[in-house]
Structures are given as structure tokens and as C-alpha cells.
Amino acid sequence: MLTYHKLKNNKLHIALVGNPNSGKSSLFNCLTGLNQQVGNFPGVTVDKKTGSTSLSASMNAEVIDLPGTYSLYPRREDEWVSYKVLLGQDKELKADVVVAVADASNLKRNLLFCTQIIDLKVPVVIALTMMDMAKRKGIKIDIAALERELGVPVIAVNPRKNKGIPQLKKAIEQTAQHLYHSPVRDFIDNKALAETSISAVKEQFPQLSDYTAIHYLINHESFDLNETMQKTIENIELKNKFNPTKTQAEEILQRYSRIRHIMQQTVSEPDPLKKSLFTEKLDNLLLHRVWGYVILIGVLFLLFQSVFWLAQFPMDWIELGFAKLSQGLSAALPDNRWTDLLINGVIAGIGGILIFVPQIMILFGLITLLEDTGYMARISFLSDRLMRSVGLNGKSVMPMISGFACAVPAIMSARNIENKKERLLTILITPLMSCSARLPVYTILIGLVIPKTYLLGFLGVQGLVMMGLYLLGLVMALIVSYVAKWFIKINEKSFFILELPTYRSPRWGNVLPTMISKARIFVMDAGKVIMIISLVLWAL
Numbered sequence: 001m002l003t004y005h006k007l008k009n010n011k012l013h014i015a016l017v018g019n020p021n022s023g024k025s026s027l028f029n030c031l032t033g034l035n036q037q038v039g040n041f042p043g044v045t046v047d048k049k050t051g052s053t054s055l056s057a058s059m060n061a062e063v064i065d066l067p068g069t070y071s072l073y074p075r076r077e078d079e080w081v082s083y084k085v086l087l088g089q090d091k092e093l094k095a096d097v098v099v100a101v102a103d104a105s106n107l108k109r110n111l112l113f114c115t116q117i118i119d120l121k122v123p124v125v126i127a128l129t130m131m132d133m134a135k136r137k138g139i140k141i142d143i144a145a146l147e148r149e150l151g152v153p154v155i156a157v158n159p160r161k162n163k164g165i166p167q168l169k170k171a172i173e174q175t176a177q178h179l180y181h182s183p184v185r186d187f188i189d190n191k192a193l194a195e196t197s198i199s200a201v202k203e204q205f206p207q208l209s210d211y212t213a214i215h216y217l218i219n220h221e222s223f224d225l226n227e228t229m230q231k232t233i234e235n236i237e238l239k240n241k242f243n244p245t246k247t248q249a250e251e252i253l254q255r256y257s258r259i260r261h262i263m264q265q266t267v268s269e270p271d272p273l274k275k276s277l278f279t280e281k282l283d284n285l286l287l288h289r290v291w292g293y294v295i296l297i298g299v300l301f302l303l304f305q306s307v308f309w310l311a312q313f314p315m316d317w318i319e320l321g322f323a324k325l326s327q328g329l330s331a332a333l334p335d336n337r338w339t340d341l342l343i344n345g346v347i348a349g350i351g352g353i354l355i356f357v358p359q360i361m362i363l364f365g366l367i368t369l370l371e372d373t374g375y376m377a378r379i380s381f382l383s384d385r386l387m388r389s390v391g392l393n394g395k396s397v398m399p400m401i402s403g404f405a406c407a408v409p410a411i412m413s414a415r416n417i418e419n420k421k422e423r424l425l426t427i428l429i430t431p432l433m434s435c436s437a438r439l440p441v442y443t444i445l446i447g448l449v450i451p452k453t454y455l456l457g458f459l460g461v462q463g464l465v466m467m468g469l470y471l472l473g474l475v476m477a478l479i480v481s482y483v484a485k486w487f488i489k490i491n492e493k494s495f496f497i498l499e500l501p502t503y504r505s506p507r508w509g510n511v512l513p514t515m516i517s518k519a520r521i522f523v524m525d526a527g528k529v530i531m532i533i534s535l536v537l538w539a540l
């Protein structure tokens, strides 16, 4: 796998894999200094993204952030992306060292995936995140013992606080230089799962591990193999009566049984009866059959009201500032055509762009907060029933809400939906959501047409109309989906599986950069158009 040639080039390829929401992208950002989107929601990353880091003075590496995967049995599109990289089937990305990111507060499930990777016999380092969360839950982990049992390096990191990164880099470097070896014995007896079939596959591919051979048997159709090889593997399956479902089930059972055994020796957990978790208590209220929905509507209402109300203050300042500036300039400059161009063309144009920046920043800031605290996943959960009635899925909510920002990444995030038909419908209706580029248009129209009055003294009518326009897009999306579902002939069983992440305090350090980057995109992209139109209007 790791060639000497690559090391001589001093460029190593590191793939970050692990369960969804385990902190891969956070770690990626730590290592590369980039700003890959992070969120407290399973399925934030849906595609591969690369960046570079230096492991030591003499070794640079390319880091690949990948979508979260629960196990080596991919079901969703985004899981296939990671699976192919791990199995060496991705045409562009090859991993020399795999960093398996594991959430320490959910160790059992995370270890399942880690041990599968270990059995692929690829060079692997385990990065244990969320140690702080585990500690708060009262979980104690003996890392040295865990390392001994698994046979690969285990490093505790906290990408949120930038902790453990040098140690991780060192372990990666040592693994790359063959200072660690994959364990000689498999984590479970993979060979025994399908002995004859595995041997036959390994006759064709002697370099494969037993466990990798099982994956060739199960998923070869998606692998990059020539036709004769495909036939050969199919024949092996037929001849040996290979049963993929039984093999998988047996494998998972055996893994969990050994993991349970290891955890008894390395992890001490508090008495499950005594724990009264904050998240559980909060969910009792926020996911309540009645109150949950009341709060949800309240939150969405507040979201749109605050976009209008909060933004009013900076908008007034900007307006005042530009008025003062034009006044000052027209007093100071000679009264001619160029002054007029400057004041009524350029400055009016810039003012017309900047005036929307507060609203855009506040909307995105609030969406980031919703996602970071973990409430966004609850919104998916609560809306699943409504979504289902029009042919969508609770998971469609996340693309739809991101659609308020921009439809392109929103459509990408639909990869997270397992069911083909629901995924297609979500992609079709997401552009109907009012994206941020439409916000200025709404604002201008509302400013022109709707009086600035208040209902009951505090409900801004302008804010209500704005919410109405957003709702209109939403309602249309639901109607279109309801109609379109009759035309799409895909029959696949649908289910809603979304892990509800624990509530976390939002990282304020993440909110501000998101707000700024969205504002910058708006000023740079939409701003150009507004500026040109402003100049054309001046000329007219």
C-alpha cells in the first residue's frame, strides 16, 4: 500500500474516516488550517475534500476529509464515497494512512467501524475525539490498554480545542514509516466466515487480506475490475454458495462480542440507571408530542422576526452613514456630472449592497447556531411525519433549510438521504426555497409596499410578510413534491434513521467566520450585479 516512492516525494495521503458527527471535519480543519464546514448534525460532509498539512519538518501530507460512515457496509451515496477510498477503489484518491476518527462518548458503535478498517490491513491510526464529552458522561477510558487490545495506535485529540494534534501527527508519521505494523491476527476470525470463497478470491488477488476478500465478494460489481474478473468472482460465489447477508450478520455479531469484551477491560461506564443526561431531559420537552411542535414553530418564527428586527439597527446606521457621506461629498466637491456619478451611482450602489449584509449575516448566524447546538437534527425528527405525507423524508429538512442560504450545497447535502425517490424529490424541490439572493428583492418589495406597523404592539408586519414569503416557497415545495411523487416510479422501502446528536454549546468562534464568509460571498457575487445595475440606472 505505502510505497517508498511516495515517501521519497515527501507527500503522504491521509484519509479521515469515521462515524458521522465524530469530528472528522473539525480535525481536518485543525490539521490543514482550512475551514471545511462543521456542524453538530450527522451527514454534514457529503463529499471528499482535500487539504495539506506538514507532519514534521521533512514530511508533508495531503489530508482527505470524507463523509461519515457507520460501517463498511455502505448504503447511502455519501457512504459509498468513503467506502471506495478505503477499499482502494477511488480513481483519484488513494490513502497511505487512514485516520479512523472515533467518538469516545459512543465508543462501542465507533469501534465496530474501526475494527473493520483494522482488518482491511491498511495502515491505521485511531483518533479518539469527544474525550471531554465522555468524561462528562462519567466514562473513563484506559487508552494504553485499548491500544494494546486493538494493536494500532490510539491517540486522544480534541479538535475543538486544538489538543493532541502533535501527538497524532507523530503517530501518523511513524505509521507511514512502518514503525507500527498492522496486527498479525485479525480482530475476528474473518477467514472462518466464508473459508472456501475467501481462499478462491485470494488466489486471484494474493495481496488482499481475508476481510478485504469478503468485500470483493460482496461488492465487486461496484469495483473497478475487468469483465473476466467480475465473472470469475461471480463463479466463486456460485460455486461456494457464498451468502452475503449471512456473512455480514455473523461478522457484526462476532465483532460486537469481542468489542464488548474489550470494553469491559478498558472502559468504565457509570451505572446506566443513575445517569440523568441533560440531552435526554431536554429532548423530553423539545421532542414532546405537543410542546415539541409549539416550540418548533416558535423557534422558526423567532428566526425570521430577528432577521428583521435585529438587522434594523445596523441597517439604520448604514443608511445614515451613507447619507452623511453623500451630503459631505456633495458639499465638498464641485457640482458636476462626475460628482453626480460618484454620489448617485457608485456610493448609492455600494450602500444598496451593504444594506442587506446585516440580514444575511444574521440569518446565517442563526442557522449555524441551530445546527451547532443540535436542534437542527430535532427539526428533522419533528418534521418527518409532515415530510413523509408529501413523499419526502425528515432528512429532507436539512437540504431545504440550507436552501434558504444557497441551493447548490443544499442539493449536495441530499446525498445523506437513503431512499432514491425521496432523494430525487428533495433535489427537485430544494430550489423552490427562497435562497439568500432573493432576500434583497423581498426586502425592497416589502420596504416599498408594506407599512412599518406593528400588530399587538410587537409583531412587525414587515417581518410577518417576510416570513409569509418564505412560507410560500415552503408550501409550494411541499405541493410540488406531493404532485411529483406520483410521477416518479421508484419503489424502495423508506425509513428515517437519523442519530440525534447530543446538545452542545455552539462554538461562537465558528458562527462569526460563517457569517463573514456568507456576507463576503454576497457582496462579491450579488454585489457585482447590483453595482452594475446601479450604474446603469444612474446613466438612465
Ligand SMILES: Nc1nc2c(ncn2[C@@H]2O[C@H](COP(=O)(O)OP(=O)(O)OP(=O)(O)O)[C@@H](O)[C@H]2O)c(=O)[nH]1
Binding pocket: 018, 019, 020, 021, 022, 023, 024, 025, 026, 027, 037, 038, 039, 040, 041, 042, 043, 044, 045, 046, 066, 067, 068, 069, 129, 130, 131, 132, 133, 157, 158, 159, 160, 372, 504, 507
Ligand atoms: N466536545 C467536543 N466536541 C467536538 C469534538 N470534536 C468535534 N466536536 C464537535 O462535534 C460536532 C461534529 O463535528 P464535525 O467535525 O462536523 O464532524 P464530522 O465527523 O465531520 O461529521 P460528518 O461530516 O457529518 O460526518 C461539531 O459540533 C464539533 O464542534 C471534541 O473533541 N469535543
Ligand SMILES: [Mg+2]
Binding pocket: 024, 025, 026, 037, 038, 044, 045, 066, 067, 068
Ligand atoms: Mg464532516
